[in-house]
Amino acid sequence: MTRRVRLARAALATLLLVGALTPALSAGPTGSAAAAPRAGVPAPHGASSDSIRSREYWLDADGIRSAWTTTRGAGVTIAVIDTGIDGTVAELRGAVTGGTDFSGLGAANGQTPVGEDNGHATMVASLAAGRGTGSNSGVIGVAPEASLLSISVGFGAGARDSDAQIAEAVTWAVDHGAKVINMSLTRNTLDWPTSWDTAFLYAEDHDVVVVAAAGNRGSGTDEVGAPATMPGVLAVAGVTQSGVASGQASAQGITLGVAAPSENLVGVIPGGGYVLWDGTSGAAPIVAGVVALVRAAHPELKAPDVINRILATAHDKGPAGPDALYGHGIVDAAAAVRDDVPHVAANPLGDLHEWVRVNRRATPAPAPEGSITVPAPVDSTPVIAQPSDPVGVLLPSIPLLQLVGVPVLIVLLLLFALGGLVVGAVVQFRSLRRTG
Known part of the structure; x- marks a missing residue:
């Protein structure tokens, strides 16, 4: 069964990951395999590390390499809520500084990949904060000096309730120093459970930026789903290498914040080796890395101003203002780090506190299972008509x-x-x- 087929079947689960693999560039630490030809990407044969670095077209196209003259993300921690990062691969050695497991399937430190698509988190992490394997070799992330927290969650057989896992993972990330949380997954519904209200409000109140993938049409997500629909969350759409909205590796919705590359991405897999992959699972950590760069360059800024910098400096692709394909436009790391951007008083992507106040107040508390609701008694005392007073009317x-x-x-x-x-x-x- 191919990974694409497995991802399609995973759509039946509560939560699903939003990345899809193409054939591996390298089968493992020592082996190699030829990848299928793709538009704009020649088929590699025993791809070298240098050719891996050269495939990271977004480093220049999205102003990332230029931003490194100001900062490389040192001092900022990115939490990756995903399948668990393999911190032993060369590109991530020393990058993962902590973690935990909420799936019930992984290691206590969160660094044992879990689930059928257990390479997902390692690929995500390499795009956010990979160190490379040399000055010009291996996969380097957008914020190569940022730290990572590996929080493993699992979906499907043997795993705990996925909604509960996410709520607990977000809270744990905040309590353990994350200033950015990356979530390359989708609930595939517009709504979310009330437990997420509490967890995401906790992140908002503690000045944490949450970045979420929009989802992919190619794996059954035509419309953006939670957490990318939640007020205040920086939702990321996907674009092709030429900067056009991706037909398969993205989804549309009015909550989109910005767009980033989601096709022809190269990532690191557990145990070493590289794959080409598509999906907003890869676009999200590119943006999470940009958030880390902004936070490192401007440590005085609160989350609303950090998000506003990224939105205000993005390259608008559609009609003036945000749209349902690109959000505010394609992310520009150099501009987000260096441009003069006015202060904002509130998160431009919405206020979760206000949303909860308006939308949850009329929701009745569910009755305990098996209970019977007893209606309030009605007063049956007859009403006695009082005689009219002829004087009173005067x-x-x-x-x-x-x-x-x-x-x-x-x-x-x-x-x-x-x-x-x-x-x-x-x-x-x-x-x-x-x-x-």
């Missing part, structure tokens, strides 16, 4: 007093009384005439 109400004033009412009452006396006198006079 007395002015407070609104009437406010409307016409006390003096006018006195005059009216006097006229009414005088009229009564006149009528009485006339009746008495007529009575006297009939009897006189």
